[in-house]
Amino acid sequence: MAVSAPPVAGRNFRLAMIQLAAAGDGTDKAANLAHAKDMIAQAVKGGKEGKRPDVVVLPEIFNSPYATGVFRKYAERIGWSPETKDSYDVAQSESESVKLLSEAAKEHGIWLIGGSIPELSPDDKVYNSSPTFSPDGKLVAVHRKVHLFDIDIPGGITFKESETLTGGDWQTLIETDFGKIGVGICYDVRFPELAMTAARKGAIAMIYPSAFNLTTGPLHWELLQRARAVDNQIYVAMCSPARATEGDGYKAWGHSGVYDPMGKCADKLEEKEGILYADIDMDAINKARSGIPVTVQRRFDIYADVSKA
Numbered sequence: 001m002a003v004s005a006p007p008v009a010g011r012n013f014r015l016a017m018i019q020l021a022a023a024g025d026g027t028d029k030a031a032n033l034a035h036a037k038d039m040i041a042q043a044v045k046g047g048k049e050g051k052r053p054d055v056v057v058l059p060e061i062f063n064s065p066y067a068t069g070v071f072r073k074y075a076e077r078i079g080w081s082p083e084t085k086d087s088y089d090v091a092q093s094e095s096e097s098v099k100l101l102s103e104a105a106k107e108h109g110i111w112l113i114g115g116s117i118p119e120l121s122p123d124d125k126v127y128n129s130s131p132t133f134s135p136d137g138k139l140v141a142v143h144r145k146v147h148l149f150d151i152d153i154p155g156g157i158t159f160k161e162s163e164t165l166t167g168g169d170w171q172t173l174i175e176t177d178f179g180k181i182g183v184g185i186c187y188d189v190r191f192p193e194l195a196m197t198a199a200r201k202g203a204i205a206m207i208y209p210s211a212f213n214l215t216t217g218p219l220h221w222e223l224l225q226r227a228r229a230v231d232n233q234i235y236v237a238m239c240s241p242a243r244a245t246e247g248d249g250y251k252a253w254g255h256s257g258v259y260d261p262m263g264k265c266a267d268k269l270e271e272k273e274g275i276l277y278a279d280i281d282m283d284a285i286n287k288a289r290s291g292i293p294v295t296v297q298r299r300f301d302i303y304a305d306v307s308k309a
């Protein structure tokens with residue numbers, strides 16, 4: 001018997017992703033923050049088409065070098081948790097990055113997914129944390145990178161975030177004016193369960209502040225986004241830093257991109273600093289779901305519904 005997928009709740013919005021270059025050699029936090037502020041102001045102008053974005057995204061670890069040895073030095077006390085989210089007051093925050101991003105979100109009246117920054121928790125752990133702000137400047141969520149980037153590819157790259165970071169322990173789904181948006185950070189994209197469970201809870205997009213590397217970037221960066229998009233019939237976006245041209249620090253892959261629910265690229269950048277825009281279109285989600293109705297063809301009699309686990 002033919003089955004039809006129910007339409008998903010949400011409305012169209014415009015996304016801007018800032019592929020931010022570090023200021024100078026990337027070690028000056030104040031300069032990184034000032035540059036991010038300027039680029040947010042540029043992004044809200046809407047590029048060549050002059051179409052203002054509703055949601056603006058920054059990349060992973062944008063205020064500090066991406067190096068396990070310095071995360072603690074750059075870490076800020078944010079003090080947000082799912083338990084304190086309703087009473088959190090940005091004005092009382094000890095985090096200069098949170099204050100600056102909150103002001104930018106409020107000044108421009110945008111949803112701001114503020115990349116990620118090293119966070120120092122009350123129990124002295126360091127997390128890779130992504131703060132999201134609503135257009136009134138409220139800090140509505142902090143996603144702590146759940147899956148730490150620990151890989152070892154001989155002749156390629158060895159990186160162990162777990163040397164100095166702790167993994168987060170909650171999933172992040174933001175309730176925006178446009179619908180639910182899931183947030184993950186970079187390596188989180190490799191775990192289909194995070195995107196899948198977010199989509200089953202109604203997310204229309206997964207957005208990942210990210211910083212892939214030059215070994216896995218060419219192979220997996222685009223593939224993973226297209227896979228998460230097609231599996232879940234949602235939009236998937238990953239926002240990278242621009243590739244550093246100097247120094248021997250971490251070299252990000254760049255290539256920030258947005259992929260639609262059929263796995264098609266809406267737009268992408270190369271490795272240099274830039275801003276990309278994409279329209280998130282509810283029709284595209286609903287057409288993908290009615291044309292290929294996997295959302296209502298699952299066989300939970302054969303395998304478990306992991307979203308209910």
Ligand SMILES: NC(=O)CCC(=O)C(=O)O
Nearest residue numbers: 149186187211212213216
């Ligand atoms: N910052 C990260 O989590 C990098 C992830 C990455 O490069 C990968 O291959 O996965």
